Amino acid sequence: MIYPDSKSLLEVRGLRATVNGIEILKGIDLTVRSGEVHAIMGTNGSGKSTFAKVLAGHAAYEVAGGTVLFEGRNLFELAPEERARAGVFLAFQYPIEIPGVANNQFLRLTYNTVQAQRGKDELDPLEFDDFVREKMKMLEMSPDFLDRSVNAGFSGGEKKRNEILQMALLEPRLAILDETDSGLDIDALRIVANGVNQLATRDNATILVTHYQRLLNYIVPDYVHVMESGRIIKTGGKQLALDLETHGYDWVSIEQRAAAGA
Amino acid sequence: MNMSVATASSYLESLLLGRAQLPASPLAWLNRLRAEAVERAGALRVPTTRDEDWRFTDISSLTKLPFLPVHAASPLQTAEVERFYLEPATIRLVFVDGVYAPQLSTQVLGAAGDSGIVVTHLSAAVSAHATTLEPHLGRHAEFRNNVFTALNTAFLHDGALIIVPQNVAVDVPVHLLFIATQKEATSYPRCLLIAESGSAVTVIEDYVALQQGVYVTNAVTEIALADNARVNHIRVQRDSGQAFHIADCAVSLAQMSHYQSTSIALGARISRYNLNVQLAGEGAECTVDGLALIAERQLADTHTCIDHIKPHGTSRQLHKCIVDAAAHAVFNGKIMVRPGAQLTDSAQSSRNLLLSGRAHVDTKPQLEIFADDVKCAHGATVGQLDSEEVFYLKSRGLSEMTARNLLTYAFGAEVIERIPVASLRHRLEQTVLERTQRS
Numbered sequence: 297m298i299y300p301d302s303k304s305l306l307e308v309r310g311l312r313a314t315v316n317g318i319e320i321l322k323g324i325d326l327t328v329r330s331g332e333v334h335a336i337m338g339t340n341g342s343g344k345s346t347f348a349k350v351l352a353g354h355a356a357y358e359v360a361g362g363t364v365l366f367e368g369r370n371l372f373e374l375a376p377e378e379r380a381r382a383g384v385f386l387a388f389q390y391p392i393e394i395p396g397v398a399n400n401q402f403l404r405l406t407y408n409t410v411q412a413q414r415g416k417d418e419l420d421p422l423e424f425d426d427f428v429r430e431k432m433k434m435l436e437m438s439p440d441f442l443d444r445s446v447n448a449g450f451s452g453g454e455k456k457r458n459e460i461l462q463m464a465l466l467e468p469r470l471a472i473l474d475e476t477d478s479g480l481d482i483d484a485l486r487i488v489a490n491g492v493n494q495l496a497t498r499d500n501a502t503i504l505v506t507h508y509q510r511l512l513n514y515i516v517p518d519y520v521h522v523m524e525s526g527r528i529i530k531t532g533g534k535q536l537a538l539d540l541e542t543h544g545y546d547w548v549s550i551e552q553r554a555a556a557g558a
Numbered sequence: 559m560n561m562s563v564a565t566a567s568s569y570l571e572s573l574l575l576g577r578a579q580l581p582a583s584p585l586a587w588l589n590r591l592r593a594e595a596v597e598r599a600g601a602l603r604v605p606t607t608r609d610e611d612w613r614f615t616d617i618s619s620l621t622k623l624p625f626l627p628v629h630a631a632s633p634l635q636t637a638e639v640e641r642f643y644l645e646p647a648t649i650r651l652v653f654v655d656g657v658y659a660p661q662l663s664t665q666v667l668g669a670a671g672d673s674g675i676v677v678t679h680l681s682a683a684v685s686a687h688a689t690t691l692e693p694h695l696g697r698h699a700e701f702r703n704n705v706f707t708a709l710n711t712a713f714l715h716d717g718a719l720i721i722v723p724q725n726v727a728v729d730v731p732v733h734l735l736f737i738a739t740q741k742e743a744t745s746y747p748r749c750l751l752i753a754e755s756g757s758a759v760t761v762i763e764d765y766v767a768l769q770q771g772v773y774v775t776n777a778v779t780e781i782a783l784a785d786n787a788r789v790n791h792i793r794v795q796r797d798s799g800q801a802f803h804i805a806d807c808a809v810s811l812a813q814m815s816h817y818q819s820t821s822i823a824l825g826a827r828i829s830r831y832n833l834n835v836q837l838a839g840e841g842a843e844c845t846v847d848g849l850a851l852i853a854e855r856q857l858a859d860t861h862t863c864i865d866h867i868k869p870h871g872t873s874r875q876l877h878k879c880i881v882d883a884a885a886h887a888v889f890n891g892k893i894m895v896r897p898g899a900q901l902t903d904s905a906q907s908s909r910n911l912l913l914s915g916r917a918h919v920d921t922k923p924q925l926e927i928f929a930d931d932v933k934c935a936h937g938a939t940v941g942q943l944d945s946e947e948v949f950y951l952k953s954r955g956l957s958e959m960t961a962r963n964l965l966t967y968a969f970g971a972e973v974i975e976r977i978p979v980a981s982l983r984h985r986l987e988q989t990v991l992e993r994t995q996r997s
Contacts, residue, residue: 352949353952354949375952376949376953377952377956380953385953388950392944392950394947394964394968395971396967396972396975397971402964406951406954409954409960413955445968445975466954
């Protein structure tokens with residue numbers, strides 16, 4: 297939700313990034329204030345997932361120019377784990393499977409690591425168990441997922457729910473959801489979206505990276521940005537997503553080219 | 559070359575001299591078996607790296623010391639070895655330097671109250687169970703072309719014997735504990751497990767050392783599963799870091815039987831484990847998992863052969879190596895599908911993690927398929943930790959070091975967690991944790 301007096305969480309100015317020397321992001325500008333939900337849409341290869349990974353600090357992406365401030369701090373001075381502790385969270389498109397590590401151990405380790413960094417109390421296994429089970433109810437996850445290895449043998453929907461569970465535990469200021477809707481059936485989509493909505497507060501913000509409008513029926517964005525060739529070429533309200541659903545992406549590029557030519 | 563062969567053969571001769579002290583068996587067939595093994599051991603030579611099967615494993619240092627067998631019973635008492643005991647393994651046979659230690663063991667002698675289960679040492683049972691033993695003892699582990707198996711068979715005198723009668727499920731794991739205490743000695747552990755039709759048992763074959771030292775363990779295990787039998791075989795090799803451990807395990811599966819094996823190699827300067835699994839009956843199934851976790855200058859060599867002989871067999875294999883420092887892991891996994899073995903379903907995976915620039919892995923999946931309607935999948939990877947996995951954990955707030963430690967631990971724990979005995983699993987998880995964590 298847009299609040300008139302919200303402070304800025306994320307300030308992206310002229311962000312350029314390369315992978316293996318090839319420029320993927322060619323100058324992105326974006327401001328996200330607390331309380332807001334932004335959707336970044338675009339076709340495959342438009343650079344939207346790269347943008348998400350650059351914000352989280354993936355080493356394969358090299359920042360070639362521009363600045364990103366997160367709560368006033370230079371994000372690029374922080375290692376990925378420091379970003380996470382500072383409150384940046386990336387829900388992965390393809391969450392990693394870790395056979396051999398029980399989910400509850402992993403979740404407690406990440407929770408306690410972040411809690412300790414924030415000067416808060418860590419939880420012992422019993423306390424954590426109660427705490428995490430409560431969060432799992434919101435995502436309609438069976439407690440069985442605590443004893444299983446992290447994401448190993450989970451279905452696509454189960455993996456995404458486990459991502460949102462981590463988000464619920466780590467309570468980020470800025471959550472970036474990278475194609476969280478991909479591979480979800482309608483029930484899983486509703487559950488995941490419901491979880492995200494419940495976690496949204498006045499003090500945090502969400503960036504949804506998605507190809508389809510479908511997710512936005514459940515998580516209503518305040519802003520919709522269209523990416524193409526490494527740039528945001530159009531920004532609008534939630535209606536823009538519906539227009540994209542009806543008319544496809546082409547008209548935005550045509551409109552943008554016409555504007556550039558004019 | 560001539561020099562090394564000459565040295566090796568005198569080495570074998572000197573080993574065989576140790577046999578002089580063995581008593582003759584009352585069973586003619588057993589004496590014949592041993593005599594034949596002596597003859598084969600005399601005719602064979604110690605393999606070198608010029609032998610295809612030993613290409614990566616140089617055991618020439620083995621022949622530099624005579625390593626005579628120990629015949630005397632050990633005076634070890636419970637308090638000295640209790641730390642190796644497992645809960646809830648209430649059936650336990652202990653062998654010290656290869657010699658049965660009655661004061662540390664709990665036998666089960668086939669009384670009616672025990673449903674007829676026999677867990678004892680061979681020399682005590684050899685007369686009472688002669689007809690049960692004859693078709694199995696020395697019949698599964700092929701010694702005619704394997705000098706170490708021939709040597710073990712030449713010394714065949716005592717060992718662990720487990721007989722699980724028809725339709726009996728043993729509800730506690732059987733712990734076979736082999737403790738090495740003497741330097742410059744050879745022990746010849748021998749195990750025979752006969753699982754009669756419809757029976758079920760979990761057996762832990764466990765090699766430990768009371769102290770560090772150079773010694774040789776030359777072990778042979780034979781496992782026979784009758785129709786519908788289920789055997790869970792866990793093998794833990796945690797010999798002294800200076801020891802030689804050479805072992806041969808032969809498993810034969812009858813119709814619809816199920817064999818599950820988890821072998822963990824942690825110890826020994828040089829270890830070699832041969833596991834031969836024959837799916838000799840229709841619909842037999844096996845799961846053969848392994849983990850070698852080695853460091854320093856250790857060498858761990860695992861050679862497995864899963865032999866599909868009859869139709870509808872299923873085999874699953876996951877073999878993992880975590881190799882640190884200048885250690886060297888070898889895996890050779892042969893899957894054989896014979897002409898009659900239609901509808902075989904086999905999957906093999908070899909995964910190797912190198913933790914140091916000097917660590918080394920040789921992995922060789924080997925498929926020999928002579929049937930046309932089969933499903934055989936295999937794959938092998940060698941490498942370092944996956945950077946995507948490290949990034950995932952860092953994006954959750956974990957430091958680079960913690961992320962790497964967790965992934966390394968997980969790599970080993972994936973095999974450990976398949977062990978159905980909680981106390982052993984927790985102990986091994988602790989070992990993996992201690993060996994993989996850096997700061």
